[in-house]
Amino acid sequence: MLVDAHAHLLPRDYPADAPECFPRMEPIDGDTARTLLFGRTKFRARDAFFDAERRLEEMAKSGVDVEVLSPMPPLLRYDLPVADGLSLARHVNEFTGALCATAQTRFFGLGMVPLQDPEMAAKELASFSETGLHGVEIASNVLGSSIGDEKFLPFFAEAERLGLAVFVHAMPAATDRLPASAMGTYVVGLEGALAAASLISGGIAAKCPNLRISFSHAAGGFGLMVTRAQYFWSGTWNEEPPVPEKAIAHDDGPSPLDYARRFYYDSMVFDARALRYLIDLLGHDRLLAGSDFPAMPREEPAGRTLRSLALPEAALEDITWHNAFRFLGVDPPA
Numbered sequence: 001m002l003v004d005a006h007a008h009l010l011p012r013d014y015p016a017d018a019p020e021c022f023p024r025m026e027p028i029d030g031d032t033a034r035t036l037l038f039g040r041t042k043f044r045a046r047d048a049f050f051d052a053e054r055r056l057e058e059m060a061k062s063g064v065d066v067e068v069l070s071p072m073p074p075l076l077r078y079d080l081p082v083a084d085g086l087s088l089a090r091h092v093n094e095f096t097g098a099l100c101a102t103a104q105t106r107f108f109g110l111g112m113v114p115l116q117d118p119e120m121a122a123k124e125l126a127s128f129s130e131t132g133l134h135g136v137e138i139a140s141n142v143l144g145s146s147i148g149d150e151k152f153l154p155f156f157a158e159a160e161r162l163g164l165a166v167f168v169h170a171m172p173a174a175t176d177r178l179p180a181s182a183m184g185t186y187v188v189g190l191e192g193a194l195a196a197a198s199l200i201s202g203g204i205a206a207k208c209p210n211l212r213i214s215f216s217h218a219a220g221g222f223g224l225m226v227t228r229a230q231y232f233w234s235g236t237w238n239e240e241p242p243v244p245e246k247a248i249a250h251d252d253g254p255s256p257l258d259y260a261r262r263f264y265y266d267s268m269v270f271d272a273r274a275l276r277y278l279i280d281l282l283g284h285d286r287l288l289a290g291s292d293f294p295a296m297p298r299e300e301p302a303g304r305t306l307r308s309l310a311l312p313e314a315a316l317e318d319i320t321w322h323n324a325f326r327f328l329g330v331d332p333p334a
Contacts, residue, residue, distance in 0.1 A: 001065045001066070001317075001320065001321040001332075002063060002064050002065055002066075002289060002302055002303050002320045002321060003064075003065065003066040003067070003068065003288070003289060003320065003321045003324035003325070004059075004064045004066070004067045004068065004289060004290060004291050004293060004298075004302060005068040005214070005266055005288035005289060005290050005323075005324045005327065006068070006070075006167075006216055006266045006268060006288070006290025006291060006292055006293075007067040007068060007069055007070070007290075007291060007292070007293045007294075008049070008069065008070055008071065008072045008073070008292065008293070008294070008295050009049055009050060009069045009070070009071065009072065009095075009096060009099060010025065010036060010045050010049040010050055010071070010072045010075070011025065011050060011091065011092055011095040012025060012034065012050040012051075012095075013025050014091060015091065018087070018091075019084050019087070021080055021081070021084050022084070022087075022088060022091075023036055023037065023038035023041075023075065023088075024036075024037045024038070025037075025045070025050075028044070032046075032047040032051075032054075033045055033046045033047055034047075034050070036072070036074070038074055038075070038077070039077070041074045043072075043074070045072075046294055048293075048294040049072070049294055050095075050099075052099050052102040052103060052107070055067065055107075056103065056106065058293070058294070059106070062293075062298045062300060062301055062302040063301040063302050063303070064291075064298070064302050065106070065321070066105070066106055066107070066108065066321070066324070066333070067106065067107055067108070067293075068108050068109075068110065068134075068167075068324060068328065069096060069099070069100065069107055069108065069109050069110065070109075070110040070112075070137035070167055070169070071092050071096070071110075071111075071112050071137055072295065073137075073139065073169045073171055075088070075092060075112065076112060076115075076137070076138070076139045076169070076171065078114070078115055078116040078139065078142050078143050079116070079143060080114070080116070082114050082116060082117045082120060085114030085116060085117075086113075086114045086120060086124065088114075089111065089112045089113050089114055089124065090124075090127075092111070092112055093111040093112065093127075093128070093131050093133060094131060096109040096110070096111060096131070096133060097109060097111075097131030097132045097133060100132060100133075101132060104132075104333075105333035105334075108134050108328055108330070109131075109132065109133045109134065110133060110134065110135045110136055110137045110165065110167055111128055111131065111133040111135075111136050111137070112136065112137055112138075113125065113136055113138075113155075115138055115139070115142050115152070115155065116142060116143060118151055118152050118154055118155045119154060119155075121155050122154045122155045122157075122158040122159075123158075125155075125158050125159055125162055125164055126162070128162070128164060129162075133164075134164065134165055134328045134329065134330060135159075135164045135165030135166060135167060135212075135328065136159065136164055136165075136166055136167070137166075137167045137168075137169055138166060138167070138168055138169070139168075139169060139170075139171040140168055140169065140170045140171050140173075140191040140192060140194065140195035141171065141173050141191065141194070141195065144173060146194065146195070146198035146202065147168065147195050147198060147199065147204075148195075148197075148198025148199045148200070148201060148202030148203075148204055149198070149202060150202065150203070150204075152204070153204055153207060153208075156204050156207075156208045156211055157207070157208055159208075159211060160208045160210050160211040163212075163329050164212075164329075165212045165213070165214070165327050165328050165329060166211065166212065166213040166214070167213075167214050167215075167216070168192075168195050168196075168213065168214065168215045168216065168219075169216045170188045170189070170191040170192040170195065170215070170216050170217055170219075170220060171188075171191060172184060172187045172188055172191065173187065173191060175187060175190075188217060188220065189217065189220030189221050190220060190221065191220065192215050192216060192217055192218070192219040192220030192221075192222060193219055193220040193221040193222040193225055195215065195219065196215055196219040196222040196226075196260070196263060197222060197225060197226070197229070199213070199259075199263075200226075200229070200256055200259045200260070205259045205262065206253055206254070206259075209262070211262075212264070212326075212327050212328075212329060213262075213263055213264065214263065214264035214265060214266060214288060214327055215263060215264070215265050215266070216266055216268070216290070216292075217266065217268050217269060218265040218266060218267065218268070218269050218274070218278055218287075219263070219265055222260070223265075223277065223278055223281055223282065226256050226257060226260045227257075227281070229256035230255055230256045230257045232247065232248040232249045233247055233249055233250055233251070233255050233256055234247055234250070234255060235247035235248070235250065239257060242255070257281075260282060261282055261283055261286060263286065264286055264287070264288055264323060264327045265278065265282065265286055265287055265288065266287070266288045266289070266290030267287050267288060267289050267290055267306060267319060268290045268291060268292060271305075272305050272308060272309060275287075275305065275306065275309060276309060279309075279311070279315070279319075284311065284315035284316075284318050284319055285318050285323060285326075286323070287318075287319045287323060288319065288323050288324050288327060289302070289303055289306060289319060289320050289321075289324070303320055306319055306320065
């Protein structure tokens with residue numbers, strides 16, 4: 001079995017009486033695709049984004065058995081007025097639930113919330129059971145604020161209490177340190193790393209020990225940053241037993257790597273060598289197969305690089321499907 005834990009959807013349409021700040025999906029003459037118009041975003045959305053039958057056909061071509069579906073990241077617009085953000089989230093969540101209901105053993109949905117208001121976002125999570133959603137997608141920052149900021153603790157605590165999975169999708173943030181052309185490449189990697197590091201350094205990982213959370217694109221450069229944090233905590237190299245008197249930032253809690261190994265990470269890092277490192281450092285029980293489909297083409301067949309690593313069968317099965325259901329908190333379908 002192969003579960004694609006990083007796949008996206010878009011609603012086919014939006015209400016005719018929706019606020020002007022809502023997205024629009026315009027038809028394209030002679031094409032089954034539609035054009036997403038949302039602020040400065042103009043994107044040709046192929047029909048697999050919103051048509052369940054087409055998704056299943058594409059899955060069959062690539063050898064994918066199950067998809068974990070989350071909203072296309074441009075929909076995570078935290079700059080909208082809170083009431084409009086809530087209305088948009090509810091529309092997207094209803095569409096996600098309806099699409100997943102067409103094939104309940106093949107599609108597992110993640111919703112969205114207006115995280116610009118953390119308390120409202122936390123309250124909205126209670127409605128997810130009504131639409132059959134198994135978790136929530138959030139961006140790696142909220143209007144420039146780190147998701148590890150204490151103001152987001154009520155949201156994460158409620159997700160933990162309800163047993164909902166949280167998927168953190170790296171979102172480019174404005175920076176004058178790199179050119180605009182780097183937004184989708186290097187900046188995405190920086191964003192993922194900052195998001196994961198902030199949950200540890202800000203204390204949310206400690207306060208929500210049972211939170212099931214995953215990061216797109218393996219949290220960018222986090223896998224190389226966390227080993228430095230481990231050294232500062234332990235005073236030793238190579239994860240040897242800590243020597244507190246030599247450490248720079250030791251405490252009595254779990255180590256940075258202990259926290260990192262509570263998180264999940266999707267495997268979309270585009271290189272077998274990077275995958276080997278992540279498996280060695282974080283464990284095969286922490287990785288999820290992912291593709292960003294249909295925003296990006298899948299590797300053909302899906303999971304080809306993973307299978308090229310000659311991993312033990314149990315480790316490969318963890319990454320290709322067991323871990324996805326653990327992350328979701330559900331039993332695998334028969």
